[in-house]
Amino acid sequence: MTRSQLFDDINPNKFEDLALQIFHYQSVKNKIYSEYLNFLKVNPDSIQQIEKIPFLPIQFFKSRKVVTSKNIVEQVFLSSGTTDSVQSKHYVTDIEIYKKSYIKGFEHFYGNIQDHIILALLPNYLERNGSSLIFMIDDLIKKTNSSESGFYLGNLEELSRKLVRLDRKNKKVLLVGVSFALLDLIEYQKFELKNTIIMETGGMKGRRKEMIREELHKTLCEGFGVSKIHSEYGMTELLSQAYSLGMGIFKTPPWMRVLIRDSEDALVLLPHRKAGGLNIIDFANVNSCSFIATQDLGKTYQNGTFEILGRFDNSDIRGCNLMVV
DSSP, rough: OOHHHTTTTOOHHHHHHHHHHHHHHHHHHHHHHHHHHHHHHHHHHGGGSGGGGEEEEEEEEHSSSOOOSOOOEEEEEOOOOOSSSSOOEESSHHHHHHHHHHHHHHHEEEEEEEOOOOEEHHHHHSSOOOOOHHHHHHHHHHHHOOOOOOEEESHHHHHHHHHHHHHHTTTEEEEEEEEHHHHHHHHOOOOOOOSSEEEOOOOOTTSSSSOHHHHHHHHHHHHOOOOOOOEEOOTTTTEEEEEEEETOOOOOOOTTTEEEEEESSOOOEETTTEEEEEEEEGGGTTTOOEEEEEEEEEEOOOOOEEEEEEOOOGGOOOOOOOTTO
16 A cells, blocks of 8 residues: 555545555554454454444553564654653654655645744653654754754743744744643743744643643633644654644544544444544554554544543543453
8 A cells, every 4th residue: 555545635435445445454464453353353354334443442552562564663653651651652664654644734734834934842752762743843844944943942032032033024933832831931921923823732741730721722822922722633653643723623634533432332433522532543554553542532523523521541441451451
């Protein structure tokens, strides 16, 4: 399966067909996924609808090597975690698929990358190795072809000056930051930005007290002087990202789809507007596993959007996880 087949000209009918092709391929070629389906007593040949596909619990990325391709591993992405927690590992055998996914994903939502200046305030990610987010943002920064783009660690004074200067020049600026660092920045200085997009990547990472999304976005809007806050939804175990252009409502690129599973029975899907666990189909995961049952809670809507409502804790996870331990 070529890279262009995964990303180009995906419509709803093509999505369904390609998802089933990838499922049948991975059900045979992915040892961990095949074992999981056997454990569930699922015959892959009987699956002819994507709604019937069993999704692999995301915890497998912590305990097993989830790969479909036999090619050499080119990159290993690691999840964030404390010293006493087990990190997820995503073994990537074709890094160009990841690059194609995030570049086409960015352009799908924001247009030509070279029209933007990207400023990144991601100190906790820069402090560790193996971050898929840093890999992506670093490459996007380079592809802006602008000397103004770049990372910032703790130099809030320099970042503040640059934000004000670029905004006054009517430059299209995208400031990507982890929540606690964006809050640090607006405590250092208040802004009235007119041409800048603020994008939070979520999480206080233990640096601040957690806030609900509405409170966080209201605080950031007031601090930056903007009307809405954008968000990026991604994780180590997925090679594609969804984006929210405001109000916490996310949309996926055409090669990615979100379904909602019942919190009590992981093999049962729920209709739109019902809250449950997020199952994600991601074609960019063709060489690992494209069908992931995440630990996030949310709901979907008829127009293909979704929102995040929270996360399961370990005691909340039910069904289909017996093989993980």
